[in-house]
Every structure is written in C-alpha cells, then in structure tokens.
Amino acid sequence: MTEATKGKITDVRELKDVARRVRIHILRMLTTAGSGHTGGSLSAADVAVAIYFSKMKFDPKDPFLKDRDRFILSKGHAAPLLYAIMAEAGYFPMETVETLRRVESPLQGHPCCKSLPGIEVSTGSLGQGLSVANGMALGLRLDKNPARVYCIMGDGETQEGQVWEAAMSAAHYKIDNLCAVVDNNELQIDGPVEKVMGIDPIHDKWEAFGWHVIDIDGHDMEEILKALAEAENVKGKPSVIIAKTTKGKGVSFFEDKVEYHGIAPSPEEYEKAVKEINNG
Amino acid sequence: MGENTQNIEDRTQITDKKPKATRDEYGDTLLELGGKRPDIVVLDADLSASTKTGKFAKAFPERFFNMGIAEQDMVGTAAGLSLTGKVPFASTFAVFETGRAWDQIRLTVCYSNTNVKLVATHGGITVGEDGASHQALEDVALMRALPNMTVIIPADAAETASVINTVADYKGPVYVRLGRAKVPYVMPDDYRFRIGKAFVFNLGKDVNIVASGLMVAIAKKAADMLAKDGIDTGVINMSTIKPLDEETLLTVARSSKLIITAEEHSIIGGLGSAVCEFVSENFPVPVKRIGIRDTFGCSGNPDELLKYHGLTAGEIVKTVKSSLDK
Structure with a gap:
C-alpha cells in the first residue's frame, strides 16, 4: 500500500478474510511472547478490522498524514489486535510481530506512540482514550479537517469515571466526527462484568449522556459496516456502537473463558486455534 | 472565593x-x-x-x-x-x-x-x-x-x-x-527566562539561598539581613525545577559553606529535594531546606500562613545562623 487509502475494502467476504488473518497474527505474536491479552484482542477484531480496512484513510508510509482518520485503542491491553492490523496494513514487516513485549520492541505490552508511528497516543491505563479522541475531534473540527476519529473501549473499561466525563464532553461539544465503540464481551479479569461492577443498562446510559447509540452483533461484518455508515451520517451528536461480542471469538476453547483475558496460548493451543480459524 | x-x-x-x-x-x-x-x-x-x-x-x-x-x-x-x-x-x-x-x-x-x-x-x-x-x-x-x-x-x-x-x-x-x-517584582528589567537556566542575583561566599516562586523575594530580604551581620549571602532564582540548572548549582555549591533552599512547597520532592539530590552526588555541602515540613496547610490569610509555616526572611536568617554556629 503506497498511498492513502479510503474505504479500500467494502466486500464483506474480503473483510472476513482479513479478520481471519488478523486473528492468526494475534495468536502468533501472543504465543511467541508467552504472555498478553488473548480474549479481548479476539473479541474486538471484527469491528477493528472493519474500521481500519473499510472506513479509515491512512498511509503506512506517512503515518502523520494530515487528513488521516485517527484510531485510538482505549482498551490498550488489546494491543496485539492493533499490531496485527498494522502489520496487515504494512506499517512494519510481519516478522516484527515476533518481538511483541520484548525490550526495545516497537510492539510494547501496551501501545506506545513513541515506539511505533501510526499509534496516535499511548494507552493501557483504562478510561483515557475517549478524552483524547474528543480532543483530536475538536482539533480537526477547528482546522476544518474532514478526518474522523474512532475509539474502541472495553465494556469493563466503562467502569472508569473518566469515560463518563468524556461522554459528557463529546455530547456537550456536539462532536460528530467521532465514532466510539464499546466492545461488549461481558467479561473482565475478575469475572463477568455484571458481577464485578454492573454497567447495564449500557444502551440507556450512553443515550442519557446524549449519544446516538447503535446496538449490533460485533461479529456480523454486515451489521458492523451498516453501523459505521450510520454513525458517519449522524450530525450534531456523537455516536457509539455497542458491539455485543464474545471474548476469545474465533477459537472455541478460548470463547467466553474469563481465564483467557490475560493468558497467551501455548504452542499446542496455537496450532489447534489456527486450524479452527482457517476452517471457520 | x-x-x-x-x-x-x-x-x-x-x-x-x-x-x-x-x-x-x-x-x-x-x-x-x-x-x-x-x-x-x-x-x-x-x-x-x-x-x-x-x-x-x-x-x-x-x-x-x-x-x-x-x-x-x-x-x-x-x-x-x-x-x-x-x-x-x-x-x-x-x-x-x-x-x-x-x-x-x-x-x-x-x-x-x-x-x-x-x-x-x-x-x-x-x-x-x-x-x-x-x-x-x-x-x-x-x-x-x-x-x-x-x-x-x-x-x-x-x-x-x-x-x-x-x-x-x-x-x-x-x-x-x-x-x-x-x-512583588524581583527580577531585573532586562531579564529573560530560559528553560533550565537559573538566575544568580549574586553569589555568596558563605551562604547561598536557592529559591523559587514567591520565596525569591523573601530570600532577597533574608540575604540583605544576613549581609548586615557579615554573612556573605547569595540568592539564586531556580525557576526551572526540572531540568535543574546543574552547571549553576555546581558553581553555587563550590562557593557555599551552606546552601539554603526556599520553596512554597513540601520539603519532600520539590526544589529542596532536587538540590539535595544533585549536591550530595556531585559536590556535597550542607543543605537546609525551608519549606512546608511534611504537613497539610490550613486556613488563614497568606501573610499569616507564611509566618505560621516558617516561610519568612526571619526564619531563613535563624536557620542560617544556627547552621553556621554548629
């Protein structure tokens, strides 16, 4: 990819293929690293792939392109997902994924913008990405820059108070060049979100904060594309996509397993998982 | 308010x-x-x-x-x-x-x-x-x-x-x-701030007071009082706390029997700490820290509070004299 792309892939089957490859990159780097967050990287994969490859304008050769669309992975522990997408897009050679979590690797345990151009801001301490996304959206609006900002949060992450400060700000400043996504996989490290600290009714909360709320199956590529298009057309208020997802999606023995939040696959699990993904 | x-x-x-x-x-x-x-x-x-x-x-x-x-x-x-x-x-x-x-x-x-x-x-x-x-x-x-x-x-x-x-x-x-x-205005009219560059009003041969913020004015008054008692005291405005002006601080340390730090901040972690860290590693001289002594503040008018917490020229003079007497 040598020049900025916009809406490069619109074919659902093709996007699904990219998502399959991205899942395999994720598992490869996690297995090599021997640690990292498997479940949440896989749950958000379909939405993130759709955003990057069907919607976003970006140029891996010019990561600071002025009118690039911006992507913030507020749930920074899903870094392998972001790295897999960036490798797939051509930001760095595929072999680099083998360096995940090593000293001086551009692929730090959580995304570091100073280590890897193309990452907009460092994340990892939860609850902060939406505020930064708002700031970017406001800056772009001041410059009459047509770029859009995307921000993926975890559902457990919305327990952070700052998320709701940012939710208030986005509505107050009528930020409509921003699309937020909540990866609603219903699990967090200590257990089911509803048991640890319930966040429901999540749809009503965002709506009450002044957002346009779109509920979807976060693994149905057609629904994802429709939701992203809908969000783009909403004016005068911010949009959030509540993507109902499955933690560990794509690998049967990781799915809905809370213990795979922060555990990497073993080499044996990796082999089995890749077979499943390729057959799925 | x-x-x-x-x-x-x-x-x-x-x-x-x-x-x-x-x-x-x-x-x-x-x-x-x-x-x-x-x-x-x-x-x-x-x-x-x-x-x-x-x-x-x-x-x-x-x-x-x-x-x-x-x-x-x-x-x-x-x-x-x-x-x-x-x-x-x-x-x-x-x-x-x-x-x-x-x-x-x-x-x-x-x-x-x-x-x-x-x-x-x-x-x-x-x-x-x-x-x-x-x-x-x-x-x-x-x-x-x-x-x-x-x-x-x-x-x-x-x-x-x-x-x-x-x-x-x-x-x-x-x-x-x-x-x-x-x-009050304390800096000379032609002064221009540069990041990481301290301003030396004068270098004392006995004591130097390294101060920041409103304590610079108070340090200048203390230096005048000490000079009357024959103690040659310099005053340095260390307006950049980080990065510390190490070059100036080394010159100051070499010229000091005693360094006083003066800040409107806890003596833990601020200017006093920064000066101690540098001096102890590079040119050890005794340092006394004037600042808030590991306590919270309280209500009162600013003048009262400065006195209450010992952030006065008198307190600096007292500290210098008792330290030099030892």
Missing part, C-alpha cells in the same frame, strides 16, 4: 511596579498570545475566573474549552488537541491539575510526549483562606517525578510573562506553577 488583596510580607520592592499575582499576568499574557498564535487553545475546569483564562475565553471563544469540573477529561482532551497540532494550555488549581489528573498526565502527556502546557494556579500555601484542600504543597514533587516533564515556577509577574511566551514555543510537556497572591 474573594479576590486576594493581601500583600506578601517580606517583600522587597526593587521597581516602582505594584505587586501582581502571577496568575493575573498569565491571563494577560495568554490573551496577548492568543491574538498572535491561532494554534493556541485553552482548556479550563470551571475555574476560568480564578485561573484568569477567562480573558482568553472571552476574546477567543472558539478556541476555549471549558471542560466542567472534570480534570482527568480536561488533560486527555488537551493531549488530543495537541496531537492535531494545537498548542493547548490546560489550567485549573494546582492541587486538582496535578493530583486529580496525575495518571492522565503520566500516560497521555508525558509517556506520549505530547505538546501540552499544564499551567496551574493556586500553588502553595498562599491560596489562603480556602485551606488545606485547595493548597497544593506536593504538586512539584508529583510533576518532577515524571519523565519528559519540565517544571517551572516563576518568581514574579514579569518572569511569568517570559515563561508563558517561552513555553508556547517549546515543544513538549510543561508544568508551570503560579500563585494566587500578589507578589
């Missing part, structure tokens, strides 16, 4: 200019900069009347973002704005700016190395009557510990103007700590 009309005791007036609060100068300088620099944006957390960013807000409403009482969101939003090429100045009281949003400053400002200017007002004990909850005595320690951060405390209004203009041109995270109370 009522406007402070109290003046700081121990002031040494070297010009005819009336004392002015550094926050007032910030408001004026920011307003002026706003006209010249369309890339400057300002954020506040519902304290724009007190931090004086309100003047900018009135003149440039489209570039002013009141974030409400939400400091964490304010800092994150400032980081985002900076990532689109804006130069954000984010202001609130020092205690909230640094304490409430510390992790946000750490991750999205310092670790991400974004071009955010955190300019906090109401630093130190001279916040006065509002009491301990509003008096930042630990903010410098919190900011100084962060990699990539520059920490600045101007001594008077003129230096404040110079600081604000300088940091607007500098690329990277900056914390500027300003005060609520009026302070």
